[in-house]
Amino acid sequence: MASFQLQVNGRQHTVDVDADTPLLWVLRDELKLNGTKYGCGIAQCGACTVHIDGMPIRACCFPIGKLAGKNVTTIEGLSVHDDHPVQLAWQEIDVPQCGYCQTGQIMTAAALLDRNPDPSDECILRAMKGNLCRCGTYPRIKNAIKEAAQTKMS
Amino acid sequence: MRQIPYALLCLSLAVFVSCARFTPEEKAELHKGEEVYITHCISCHGPGGDGLSGAYPTLLKPQFSTDITNNTLNIIRHGSSTADGMKAVSLSDDELVQVVNYIQNHWGNEAPLISQSDLKPSQKL
Structure with missing residues (x-):
């Protein structure tokens, strides 16, 4: 120790x-x-x-x-009031199903948007490939990242 | 006083040569490789590719031979032969080539770029 x-x-x-x-x-x-x-x-x-x-x-x-x-x-x-654009988009799109993997998904998505504010679908898939979701919420995850990207840029 | 302009000239030349090594298309592929690295490799080998001494090996090498490149491809595709070693990473052939090219041409590493035609049958999906 x-x-x-x-x-x-x-x-x-x-x-x-x-x-x-x-x-x-x-x-x-x-x-x-x-x-x-x-x-x-x-x-x-x-x-x-x-x-x-x-x-x-x-x-x-x-x-x-x-x-x-x-x-x-x-x-x-990640944010003081749970209001990071990724967190807000997750709520807006209602991404989680069981929710277990979602904090990891959100952290990876937030890091992606920090280095690439307007990622293409291919970029999103590439960056999120290492985060598995057994409920299969991948389409909603992708939509939420695009929504968060729009919010961050507006 | 004359040493300063000379040093600047050398630095400028080094930057120029480094940037001029790759075509825009190759740079785009290397950027994709960087994203693969961030997704799958950075947790253990670190942002600087220098690993964590005593835990994860460095990816920084003075030079890369064909054997080293093949070993890297094999470990990524099939995992390490040791029980506690690296697990296989699920990558497409494209991603495998992109990340190996990135690793071997970043942080001061330099090696010829490989393509999918360089993959052995056992290294392809």
Whole structure:
């Protein structure tokens, strides 16, 4: 066990965990930020996606010992009032079915729009391919990303 | 004083040569490769391709041989041979070529671009 400092959603935290503890379990078990979900544990499904320095990263495979100096954003910190354009579009289109994968989907979509404000259908499919949804909400996810892109640009 | 303009000239030449290496079409393909990398690879190998020491290997190499390229294609397509190693990534042939070209021509890496015709039967979908 060792002590690690990390910056999550703009706040500094100190946790006592093993260096190889995945960020996911620090977020969920230590910081009680349960919006980030456990899916596969091998970075294959995208349910645990968070932003590290703005990039979409699978928290299940990112060891806490490698996080020094980096800023983590989880679904809880994406916006202050749950009003990020992607979150609003998700509500507008009524995207989720069971909802389990959706926080990861939203984090990946938000990161996509940050680096490409007006993505084509091909870009959206390419960027979202690593986020699986067993309910098959993919068409609504694509529509919501296009809606959020329009909102961000207007 | 004379060293400063010379350094600037060298830097300008380096930037020019680096930009001139690829046609606009090749740059577009490399950009697609970057998106594939962000979607499937960045979590472990990092934004800088330097991995996480002790956990995930670096993708930065002084040079790339055909063997290294084939090894990269095989690992992405079929996964690592070690139990704790990388899992296979589900990519189309297009995406596989794009991401390998991106990896091998970014962060200072340099290698000849490959195409789908370079894929062995076992590396194709």
